[in-house]
Amino acid sequence: MKKPPSVLLLTAMLVSMLALPTGALADKPRLTVAGEADQAMPEGYGTVEENQWIDWIRENGPADIEVIAISEDNDLERYSMLMASGTAPDIIYSGDPVTMNTLINQRLLMPLDDVIDKYSVEYKARLEKYPFLRDLGSVNGKLYLLGAPSPAIMPEQVRFIRVDWLEKLGLSMPTTVEEYLEVARAFAKNDPDGNGLDDTYGTNLSGKGSVMIDWMFGDARWFIRDGKMVMDLTPAMQASMFKKALFDEGIVDRDYLIDNKGSKAQQDWVNGKLGIFQTNRSVTPSAFNIYKTLMANCPEAKVAVLPNLKGPNGTFSMDTYNPIDFEVAVNAACKDPKLAIEFIDFMIRDDTQMTLTQGIEGVHYTLNENGAPVAINPETIDDEMAGAIVFLETIDVGDKVINYLDPEKPLEKSYIDILHDVDHLVRKDQPIPLFTFACLYPVMPNNINMIYANTMDRIDDTWVNFIVQGKMEDAEKVLEQCRQMWESANGRKVEEWYDNWYQANKDTYMFTEDVYDAFGAPYEK
Numbered sequence: 001m002k003k004p005p006s007v008l009l010l011t012a013m014l015v016s017m018l019a020l021p022t023g024a025l026a027d028k029p030r031l032t033v034a035g036e037a038d039q040a041m042p043e044g045y046g047t048v049e050e051n052q053w054i055d056w057i058r059e060n061g062p063a064d065i066e067v068i069a070i071s072e073d074n075d076l077e078r079y080s081m082l083m084a085s086g087t088a089p090d091i092i093y094s095g096d097p098v099t100m101n102t103l104i105n106q107r108l109l110m111p112l113d114d115v116i117d118k119y120s121v122e123y124k125a126r127l128e129k130y131p132f133l134r135d136l137g138s139v140n141g142k143l144y145l146l147g148a149p150s151p152a153i154m155p156e157q158v159r160f161i162r163v164d165w166l167e168k169l170g171l172s173m174p175t176t177v178e179e180y181l182e183v184a185r186a187f188a189k190n191d192p193d194g195n196g197l198d199d200t201y202g203t204n205l206s207g208k209g210s211v212m213i214d215w216m217f218g219d220a221r222w223f224i225r226d227g228k229m230v231m232d233l234t235p236a237m238q239a240s241m242f243k244k245a246l247f248d249e250g251i252v253d254r255d256y257l258i259d260n261k262g263s264k265a266q267q268d269w270v271n272g273k274l275g276i277f278q279t280n281r282s283v284t285p286s287a288f289n290i291y292k293t294l295m296a297n298c299p300e301a302k303v304a305v306l307p308n309l310k311g312p313n314g315t316f317s318m319d320t321y322n323p324i325d326f327e328v329a330v331n332a333a334c335k336d337p338k339l340a341i342e343f344i345d346f347m348i349r350d351d352t353q354m355t356l357t358q359g360i361e362g363v364h365y366t367l368n369e370n371g372a373p374v375a376i377n378p379e380t381i382d383d384e385m386a387g388a389i390v391f392l393e394t395i396d397v398g399d400k401v402i403n404y405l406d407p408e409k410p411l412e413k414s415y416i417d418i419l420h421d422v423d424h425l426v427r428k429d430q431p432i433p434l435f436t437f438a439c440l441y442p443v444m445p446n447n448i449n450m451i452y453a454n455t456m457d458r459i460d461d462t463w464v465n466f467i468v469q470g471k472m473e474d475a476e477k478v479l480e481q482c483r484q485m486w487e488s489a490n491g492r493k494v495e496e497w498y499d500n501w502y503q504a505n506k507d508t509y510m511f512t513e514d515v516y517d518a519f520g521a522p523y524e525k
C-alpha cells in the first residue's frame, strides 16, 4: 500500500505550526493558486483544495501552495471580488478570454516580460520555440497571458459513415453537400439494415450535428473580403435550408432540440440505427469505446470517415481542438513574482505534466512499447487523478489514442486506420471557414459584445423556428428578417468595431493561414 502523502503533509503542517521548520516543505515559501471548483471529486480522494496531487505539487515544486477554488461559470465576478479584498490567488486561471481581458484592462494582472526574462527557464524556452505566444499573449505590448500550443492542429469533429449501408443500397461515398443529403435520405428511407422496418435515421442534427452543418456551409459570420472585415448572414440561410430538408423529410430525429448533447444520436449509432454520425468524439479513448460498442452490436458494420464535403461556399477542414490556449496569468498583487514564474516553470515541465495527467509510473501507469502510458487500473484511474492541477499542457490528442491501440488486434487496427483518415480532415488546401481559429478571435469590448451576443441569439432562434415550423420557400424572407434584426440592434457598430480591429491588426495578427503555417496539419508532419 502506498502511504497517503497527506499524512506527511499533516506532519509537516504540525511541525510548521509549532514553529519548528525542520522539513523541506516547511521551508518553502507560500503561493496561492486558482483551482477548478467545477470538477467533481470522487469520495475518498479529497477536495479540489486538498488532495494527493496538491500534496505532490507541494513536495516536488518550489512552493507550499494553497489552492483557491474558482468556478468557471462566474470566474470574472469571483476574481473581481477576491481582488478587491486582496485575497485573490497569485496564479490566475481562466479559460475565458473575456475574463482575462477584463482583468488586464483593469490592471489587475501582472506584465510578465521582465519576470520571465530574469527568472524563467521553461516558459522562456517555450517563447523562443513559439514566438507567436508572445504577440498573442500581449496587450499594448506587454505580456500578460501564458499559453500552451499544440504540436499540430488536431481534428476534433468527424462524420462517420456506414460503408456497409452504402454498399447494400448501391450508393457511393458522398463528396458534396447534395450527395450527403441524397445518401442520408436513402439511409433513412430505404431500409439499409434490411429488417423491413422504417427504423433508421440518415444523420443527426443533435449534439454537434447542427453546428457541423453550419461549418460545412462556411457559416463563419465574419469574413475578410476586399480588404475589409464584413458580416454575412447568407451562409446561415443555406445551412438552415439544408437542416430543414433533413428535418422535414424525417431524415433526422425530429426531437433533436432536446438531445442537446447528442447522447440519443450516439445510442442510435451504436445500435446500428444511424447512417452518418456527426460527432466530436473522434480521437479520444471514449471515441474508440463508441466504435467498439457499435461493432459488438452490429458485427457486419463497416465504418469510414466521410471526407470534407464540397458545399456552395467551398470545402472546409473539420473543426479542431484549440491549437493554442491562453489560460494562465499572474495576479498584479502577487508579492513574489519570481516564485510565481518558478512555479509555472515547474508546472509545465514534461515530467510534471506526465505525473499530473497519468500519475506515478509503476503505481498508476506503465509505458507500452510506443512509450505511451497505459493505466494499471483503467477503472479507477480517473478517480485517482481527480483534483490534479494541470495547466498550459501541450497535448497531442490523436497520437495518444493511436498509441493506446494495438495494431495486432483486428478491431484496434481498424480504428487506427480510421484515425489516419480523421487526420486528413484538417488540411491547408481546405482551410477552416473562420478567418482565424476560434481561440484567437479578438475580444470585443463589453458594450459591443452585448449587442453582438444578444442579436446573434435572436437570429439563431429565428433559424431554429424556420427549421422546425417554417416554410422552405420563406428562407429569403427569414434572411431579410435577420438582417433587419441586425440593423435595428445597431449591428453596424459591431461591424465598425470589427473592421477597425482588422485594419489595425491585419499585418501582424495570426490568421487561419498563419496558424496552419505555424502548426501544420497532423498528416503533414
Ligand SMILES: [Ca+2]
Pocket: 191, 192, 193, 194, 195, 196, 197, 198, 199, 200
Ligand atoms: Ca430498417
